[in-house]
Amino acid sequence: MTNAIEVHSVTRTYGRVRALDTVSFAVPEHSILGLLGRNGSGKTTIMSIIAGQDRPSSGQVDVLGHTPFEHAPTLAQISYVRDNQRYPDDYRLHHVLRIAPDFAPNWNCDVAEELTDGFRIPAKTPIKKLSRGQLSSIAIVLGLASRAPITLLDEPYLGLDVTARALFHRMLLHDYGQHPRTIVLSTHLIEESASLFDRVVILEQGGVAMNGDQDDVLASAWVMSGTKDAVAELVADRPVLQRNTVGGLTSITADFALDDATRIRARDLRVQFAPASLQDLVAAYGSSDTDSTDVKVAERA
Amino acid sequence: MISTTKLHFNKRELTLVVPLYITGMVAVISILISVLFWRGGSLPGTTGWIQGSQSNPGILYALVGFLVYLGVQSVATTFPFALTLGATRRGFAAGTLLWSVTVSAYLALAFAALTIIEIATDHWFAGFYIFDIYVLGAGDLGLLLPIVFLGVLSMLTIGGVFGASWMRFGARGPQLIGMSTAIVLVIALIVMIPAAEDIIAAFELWWLAVAAAVVIVVSAIGTWLLLRSASVR
Numbered sequence: 001m002t003n004a005i006e007v008h009s010v011t012r013t014y015g016r017v018r019a020l021d022t023v024s025f026a027v028p029e030h031s032i033l034g035l036l037g038r039n040g041s042g043k044t045t046i047m048s049i050i051a052g053q054d055r056p057s058s059g060q061v062d063v064l065g066h067t068p069f070e071h072a073p074t075l076a077q078i079s080y081v082r083d084n085q086r087y088p089d090d091y092r093l094h095h096v097l098r099i100a101p102d103f104a105p106n107w108n109c110d111v112a113e114e115l116t117d118g119f120r121i122p123a124k125t126p127i128k129k130l131s132r133g134q135l136s137s138i139a140i141v142l143g144l145a146s147r148a149p150i151t152l153l154d155e156p157y158l159g160l161d162v163t164a165r166a167l168f169h170r171m172l173l174h175d176y177g178q179h180p181r182t183i184v185l186s187t188h189l190i191e192e193s194a195s196l197f198d199r200v201v202i203l204e205q206g207g208v209a210m211n212g213d214q215d216d217v218l219a220s221a222w223v224m225s226g227t228k229d230a231v232a233e234l235v236a237d238r239p240v241l242q243r244n245t246v247g248g249l250t251s252i253t254a255d256f257a258l259d260d261a262t263r264i265r266a267r268d269l270r271v272q273f274a275p276a277s278l279q280d281l282v283a284a285y286g287s288s289d290t291d292s293t294d295v296k297v298a299e300r301a
Numbered sequence: 302m303i304s305t306t307k308l309h310f311n312k313r314e315l316t317l318v319v320p321l322y323i324t325g326m327v328a329v330i331s332i333l334i335s336v337l338f339w340r341g342g343s344l345p346g347t348t349g350w351i352q353g354s355q356s357n358p359g360i361l362y363a364l365v366g367f368l369v370y371l372g373v374q375s376v377a378t379t380f381p382f383a384l385t386l387g388a389t390r391r392g393f394a395a396g397t398l399l400w401s402v403t404v405s406a407y408l409a410l411a412f413a414a415l416t417i418i419e420i421a422t423d424h425w426f427a428g429f430y431i432f433d434i435y436v437l438g439a440g441d442l443g444l445l446l447p448i449v450f451l452g453v454l455s456m457l458t459i460g461g462v463f464g465a466s467w468m469r470f471g472a473r474g475p476q477l478i479g480m481s482t483a484i485v486l487v488i489a490l491i492v493m494i495p496a497a498e499d500i501i502a503a504f505e506l507w508w509l510a511v512a513a514a515v516v517i518v519v520s521a522i523g524t525w526l527l528l529r530s531a532s533v534r
Contacts, residue, residue: 053384053533075387082533086381088312089374099311102304103386142385 004029004150004182005050010059012045019045021206022059030180032196034187034214036278037203038286043186044082046203047152050184051080063150076105079148081139083155087127094123096138104146111175112145118167132159140168144175153185157192165192172196190279200278202285209285214278221281222258225251226271234262234271241284253284305388305396306403309375316371316400320364320408324415327363328431335429345428354430361436361449364408365456372460375400376524377467381533394525397461405453412449413442444506451513458520465527474527 005027012020020042027033035043048054049061052068052075061067066074087096093116101107116123119137122130127138136158143153157165173196176183187193200217202210210217221241224231231250242253253276258266266273276284310316335345335354343350375397383393416432420440424430438444466474493500 048533052389070389070391072387072389072392075389078387081385082381085385086378088379088382090312090315091382095311099308100386102307103388 002029003027004064005184006060006062007046007050008060008062010046010049010056010061012042012049012054013057019206020049020056023203023206023208024059025201025208025211027182027184027199029182031198032176032183032185034190034193034197034200034278035184035203036186036190036200036282037209038282040205041203041286042206043203044154045206047080047154047184047186048082050150051075051078051152053080076103077148078150078152079104079143079146080152081142081154083136083139083158085135085139089128091127092124093121093127093138096127096142100142100146104148106147106149106179108145108147111147111171112141115141115144115167115171118171119164133161133164134159136160137164144171147175147179147181149181151181151183153183155186155188157187157189165189169193169196190282191277194278197278202282204285210281217281218275218278220255220257221276222254222256222273223251223276223280224254224266224271224273225249226266226269230269230271234266234269241281242287253280255281255284302392302396302399304386305383305393306400308379308383308386308388309397309400310403316404317407320367320404321411323363323367324360324411327360331357331359331431332425332429350428351430354428355434355439357430357434358436360431360434361452364453368453368456369460369463371404372401372457373464373467374460375457376461376464376528380464380468380528380531384533390528390531391525394521394528397524398458398521401454401457401461404457405450408453409446409450412437413446416440416442416445447510451510451517455513455516455520458517458524462520462523462527465524465531468531469527 003026007023007025010020010023011018023042023046035047037043045054049056050063050068052063052071055069063074064077068074068078097112097116100112101109115137119134119140121134121137121141127135130138136156137160140153140156143151143156156168160168172183185193185196194214197214199212200210200214201208224234226234226249228245228248228250231252235252235254238254238256240252240254244251258273263273334357338350338353339345343353379397380393383396384390388396412432416437419425419430419432424433432445433440437448463475463478466478468474470477
């Protein structure tokens with residue numbers, strides 16, 4: 001399978017701030033990548049660079065085999081609406097729907113109409129007066145109706161009600177099934193969108209904390225809980241991403257393969273273990289220290 | 302480039318109709334002022350009336366503020382959306398310039414048409430001079446067309462470069478351009494003021510056309526250079 005997007009050692013600095021630090025990953029053609037991480041982890045920055053709206057300070061990004069910045073044929077194949085997208089003064093919905101087909105060669109009016117009706121986007125209200133959810137709805141209309149081979153969705157769920165989120169999922173999967181494309185989706189609603197992802201990249205403080213097929217990523221991630229001593233004995237010196245301790249009980253999120261011997265030992269020590277969810281993993285990577293709960297409990301005491 | 306030009310024309314009312322609204326409003330105000338003078342004792346058709354009416358440049362100046370705003374918004378609020386749609390920075394700068402040229406030509410032709418009507422109706426059947434005025438060439442279309450075209454294009458491109466400087470440097474951008482321009486103008490005045498009388502005596506109208514052309518070219522190039530490295534806000 002060829003890669004639609006390749007990110008090679010990309011660093012982006014703004015003055016003294018290092019927003020991205022030697023980030024590398026690839027997105028295979030016709031797959032959905034979940035771009036996850038805490039606020040400020042670099043998700044929007046890398047999406048802007050992939051979309052050709054920004055340039056890396058160092059490193060290289062290839063989209064459909066080309067550097068996207070100022071490359072018109074590549075930019076015509078990309079759809080990217082920012083989570084804080086600005087629109088021209090006094091724009092209304094019809095302005096967006098009228099001009100978008102001029103830039104998006106694959107624009108589909110039926111998809112746009114179905115989404116605008118489904119989301120109930122007000123036609124006569126100026127865009128700058130729309131709610132957060134309605135702004136997200138317009139971004140989704142642009143993202144899906146453009147049917148761009150590279151579709152970047154930046155926090156598409158922001159402010160959307162549950163009905164609108166369900167509509168978005170249904171339309172995304174339906175249209176993706178009929179017109180496969182490469183999709184990068186950043187979100188904080190991980191549980192709700194995890195089923196969409198073929199691959200995930202977890203960013204943490206501008207670097208890649210985890211990158212791979214979702215199944216592979218989750219295969220080695222575990223949540224274990226039990227008494228403090230039992231968990232400590234089981235884990236020994238293996239990597240722990242996050243540790244929550246309350247009194248004598250400990251719960252950890254760990255990233256290592258669980259062999260048969262360890263499983264038997266866990267049973268003997270009465271340590272419960274379960275596969276970590278994607279949300280557990282993202283939360284664990286985003287945690288600033290492995291003893292956060294201990295610290296908080298100690299502070300309260 | 303063409304897509305960007307179409308993007309600007311997407312707001313048809315703002316681009317094509319509002320300038321005519323403003324022109325119409327100023328025309329009404331000019332007529333009311335003329336009526337005021339009429340009621341005060343001036344007589345339409347007399348030499349004093351014609352000279353006074355033709356000296357009123359209001360119709361041209363009224364558009365300056367709007368045109369500069371139009372130029373600013375053509376970059377400051379449209380650029381991020383154009384990039385979102387897939388425009389290149391180069392294509393956006395070129396498409397915006399093409400849009401500015403088209404709007405300038407449209408307004409020049411509109412003013413020419415209104416001037417022709419004004420002269421054909423013997424100044425709206427009542428001796429009102431709205432477009433047949435000195436700053437627009439006093440009814441000479443050979444002067445009116447380049448005056449309006451270059452004037453409008455200057456305002457739009459000046460607005461554009463201010464918008465681009467805001468995109469590139471935030472609030473400091475327009476301040477920087479404003480301060481730099483003021484300093485250059487003051488230094489130019491300091492250099493030229495001893496020879497001011499000679500310069501005024503030798504003044505030719507085409508100097509203004511050259512000055513406008515320089516402003517347009519510098520502003521358009523400046524817009525492109527600023528947008529080339531601007532962050533999307």
